[in-house]
Amino acid sequence: MKKHTIKVFLIALTTSLFYSCGDELEIINPNRLAADAYYTNEDQAIAAVDAIYNTLIIDGLYQRMTPVIGDGRSDETKSRSPWAFLQQTSNFTVPGTDDAVGWCYEGYYITVNRANQALENIPLIEEMDEDLRGRLLGQAYFLRALAYFNLTNIYDNVPLVLSVPKSEDDFFPSNQEVTQATIYA
DSSP states (O other), X not given: OHHHHHHHHHHHHHHHHHHSOSGGGOOOOTTOOOHHHHOOSHHHHHXXXXXXXXXXXXXXXXXXXXXXXXXXXXXXXXXXXXXXXXXXXXXXXXXXXXXXXXXXXHHHHXXXXXXXXXXXXXXXXXXXXXXXXXXXXXXXXXXXXXXXXXXXXXXXXXXXXXXXXXXXXXXXXXXXXXXXXXXXX
16 A cells, blocks of 8 residues: 555656746836836836936945045045045045945946936837927936947947847947047037
């Protein structure tokens, strides 16, 4: 009897292994929006451009680091803060490995990525007021240019990214760099 029970259990287990791999296992994540499903109306286009503006208040950008790096290198500010980065900035001795150096870089490329998403997807919205579309695209172009302006002022030559990455290789841009002369042109 015991051997018979074990045999039935093993047959049932083996059968269930082959049966369980069905279409039911392909689960779609409802918390992740695909770009082609998101950009469908004017409100979503406005929200996309608002998201670009939102990056400007990231701690690494205008909320703290852009003024610290920009003004800290001038004679216009002085700090009694114990934060070593402030002293190093005013003395032009900030090591490239300092976390604060990366905050601006990362923040501005978040701005560039969001602007690129808006620039690629807003023109694809079919039912949209053309004046609003032009205004939103103009704001996205301006904010991307502002990000590159600040990137070139802080880091000099930086990678030029003008489209949304589509594959893993796109996350590692080529040697194409943007300089201040390109931004000013």
